[in-house]
Amino acid sequence: MSTKRIAGPEIERLIQLLAKVPGLGPRSARRAALHLIKKKEQLLSPLAAAMNEAVDKVRICSTCGNVDTADPCMVCTDPRRDGATIIVVEDVSDLWALERSTAMNARYHVLGGTLSPLDGVGPDDLTIGKLVDRVAAGGVTEVILAVNATVEGQTTAHYVTDRLAGLSVRVTRLAHGVPVGGELDYLDEGTIAAALKSRTAF
């Protein structure tokens, strides 16, 4: 697809847009486009329809920041969930990851990122104020900070803890330690030190 045109602009446009999808690059986008075109009825057409439907229906939950076709979202309106516990995450993908673990049955709060002064991300760019409002409204007994174990994540966790300080709510964070199935030989020193420090009775 260089100087000489070998196909209509519609195909090149499809390739260009596919190349912007995370996980695909310019080369794999070309392969993907060709596969989609070959499976027009079975894959390309349903995928286009599913995308159109997502464009029309998907919105951000105004309570927790989850993405869903309903607002408030399914998680916020699910009566079987424990409304007294809010798990704070950086991104919707983290919410999904926690749900896959099926370990908790709580509600969530998506911050929308981490504090990062260098990138110009301050507290007002995240949904921290909304979280404080949710907790201040009452009924919440525990806030679990499930942010990433990165410098930015931990900085954000500290800031959120400060903001929640005046409210009668227990603030906890995820445990550090050896990943299940993990081998000590491949772990960094920080994780091993944290796992030793938080050792439990056998």
Next chain:
Amino acid sequence: MSTKRIAGPEIERLIQLLAKVPGLGPRSARRAALHLIKKKEQLLSPLAAAMNEAVDKVRICSTCGNVDTADPCMVCTDPRRDGATIIVVEDVSDLWALERSTAMNARYHVLGGTLSPLDGVGPDDLTIGKLVDRVAAGGVTEVILAVNATVEGQTTAHYVTDRLAGLSVRVTRLAHGVPVGGELDYLDEGTIAAALKSRTAF
């Protein structure tokens, strides 16, 4: 996205369909879906439109087997191309790869695969008959067999050569040798032997 539902079925359907795109798996499809939803206006909406347009307009060229929005395709109707040379390829992706090299300015013929008796692919499942017809119609002086250097590709090349035997056309194939930029140390013995055998004056 396990037993408990955390989002509407529209989002899960989008993820399921994205997971069928080559280059994406179940995990990266989830990440891709989230990214697309977040970039609704900039990416999801244009991509859905581009796919719909491809569904409507893209077709297989009835002459050469290329995919395009026109039939005959741009390659077949381009008056600046040398119609006397036909490059035979297995798949449209090979046609695109050859065009990227910009080495030739010929027309193409897409076989649609290789002969593979074990998989039940016989000569009638490929477009070999059509190629013979194109050559028999006259005006073609050379057929370049640009099939893959695999057992199936070479078997198919031999069969195509046999079928073209009665016609006054020169049948050639791609040279074997050291890839440009390739290191001998990493090449297989077959390639080195072929490169030695086809050595040229320096």
